[in-house]
Amino acid sequence: MQSPSLGTGFYGSYGGRYVSETLIHALDELTEAASCIAATPAFQKELSDLLATYVGRPTPLTDAARLARAIDPERKTLGRLFLKREDLCHTGAHKINNALGQILLATKMRKSRIIAETGAGQHGVATATACALFGLPCEIYMGEEDVARQAPNVGRMRLLGAKVIPVTSGSRTLKDAMNEALRDWVTNVSTTHYCIGSAAGPHPYPELVARFQSVIGEEARAQILERTGHLPDAVIACVGGGSNAIGIFRGFISSPSVKLYGVEAAGHGVPSGKHAATLGAGRVGVLHGSKSYVLCDDGGQIQEAHSISAGLDYPGVGPEHAFLKDSGRAKYLAATDDEALAAASLVTRTEGILPALETSHPFAKIGVVATEVSKSLDRPATLILCLSGRGDKDLETLLRRLL
Numbered sequence: 001m002q003s004p005s006l007g008t009g010f011y012g013s014y015g016g017r018y019v020s021e022t023l024i025h026a027l028d029e030l031t032e033a034a035s036c037i038a039a040t041p042a043f044q045k046e047l048s049d050l051l052a053t054y055v056g057r058p059t060p061l062t063d064a065a066r067l068a069r070a071i072d073p074e075r076k077t078l079g080r081l082f083l084k085r086e087d088l089c090h091t092g093a094h095k096i097n098n099a100l101g102q103i104l105l106a107t108k109m110r111k112s113r114i115i116a117e118t119g120a121g122q123h124g125v126a127t128a129t130a131c132a133l134f135g136l137p138c139e140i141y142m143g144e145e146d147v148a149r150q151a152p153n154v155g156r157m158r159l160l161g162a163k164v165i166p167v168t169s170g171s172r173t174l175k176d177a178m179n180e181a182l183r184d185w186v187t188n189v190s191t192t193h194y195c196i197g198s199a200a201g202p203h204p205y206p207e208l209v210a211r212f213q214s215v216i217g218e219e220a221r222a223q224i225l226e227r228t229g230h231l232p233d234a235v236i237a238c239v240g241g242g243s244n245a246i247g248i249f250r251g252f253i254s255s256p257s258v259k260l261y262g263v264e265a266a267g268h269g270v271p272s273g274k275h276a277a278t279l280g281a282g283r284v285g286v287l288h289g290s291k292s293y294v295l296c297d298d299g300g301q302i303q304e305a306h307s308i309s310a311g312l313d314y315p316g317v318g319p320e321h322a323f324l325k326d327s328g329r330a331k332y333l334a335a336t337d338d339e340a341l342a343a344a345s346l347v348t349r350t351e352g353i354l355p356a357l358e359t360s361h362p363f364a365k366i367g368v369v370a371t372e373v374s375k376s377l378d379r380p381a382t383l384i385l386c387l388s389g390r391g392d393k394d395l396e397t398l399l400r401r402l403l
């Protein structure tokens, strides 16, 4: 965490608190706790000890030389490629950084019950893990459709002692689970902390989550400087709600020489309408309490997102990314399901690392980014990719589609 103040909750005209009045007090209380408790040296020390001894931080920065040569054999555009290894975090992805931070904060706020929403189950597993560690009861809202599709993660959450509540409203997926969780929070706000899983939702969540994930960028910046003596030319990450991307971006955003690239899911291709490219093809709207880009129809109804990777399958995106897109500080690309699958196969065979399908999307765009960045430099580019998670959870899809 940097400055104690959590800011205004606005990134340009994006963000804010588009929620019912009953939630304002809870959001104020959380904002207050985040600035008065989470920013203290004592809290920071407790959290960084947990990140070191429980999560396994700092995660390594891996030099992916064989993959770089496979992508650009002549070394004209891609000089070096480094991977920030969030796949090596306990539970296999970056989500635990935020879940642990929020649950630790909730214990300081004397909350006795935790709720969360989950789509694929990754954030549900991370939250259930943190709750097991602190001995707190945990209830996870999950669309009925996702409960059926993501059976192994449902089992994991139950083993961890969490109660999984199937949501039967709407399309019975992530957005409906988040609506139900917000509804629960309104009713039980005095005892309950709502642990949101990405850099989205009403203020202060986008800022709180970005700060808990900024450990990724802080480590990566120190590691690349130590290894190469220079900042990278570009940083690239996948964007679902946007938390791993904003986490790594925060380490480099104040250095204009470092270009920032987010990669969304183009699903079957943006023209097909079956995609999750919210920044690339969405419009400005309000979803889950904040103003950002959303996927919606002409009448303003939120549309279903589609992606082969469950973690990118969200029709909204965190408000800071909307601001970074409009201001031009970051660029957003999209990779299709097929491009992501091909990239997963290439990474696994060249580096011996099985990436999550989410992370396979930025892997698919390394060549494009290296070409664009090296053109303005007149030399091959050095890139860092945020390897947000491991692909074991996607084994069934990978086997079905690749073998």
Ligand SMILES: *Cc1c(COP(=O)(O)O)cnc(C)c1O
Pocket: 093, 094, 095, 122, 123, 197, 198, 199, 238, 239, 240, 241, 242, 243, 244, 245, 311, 312, 356, 358, 359, 388, 389, 390
């Ligand atoms: C959930 C998830 C994502 C997408 O979430 P962000 O908030 O956009 O980071 C990306 N990668 C993995 C491995 C995930 O589990």
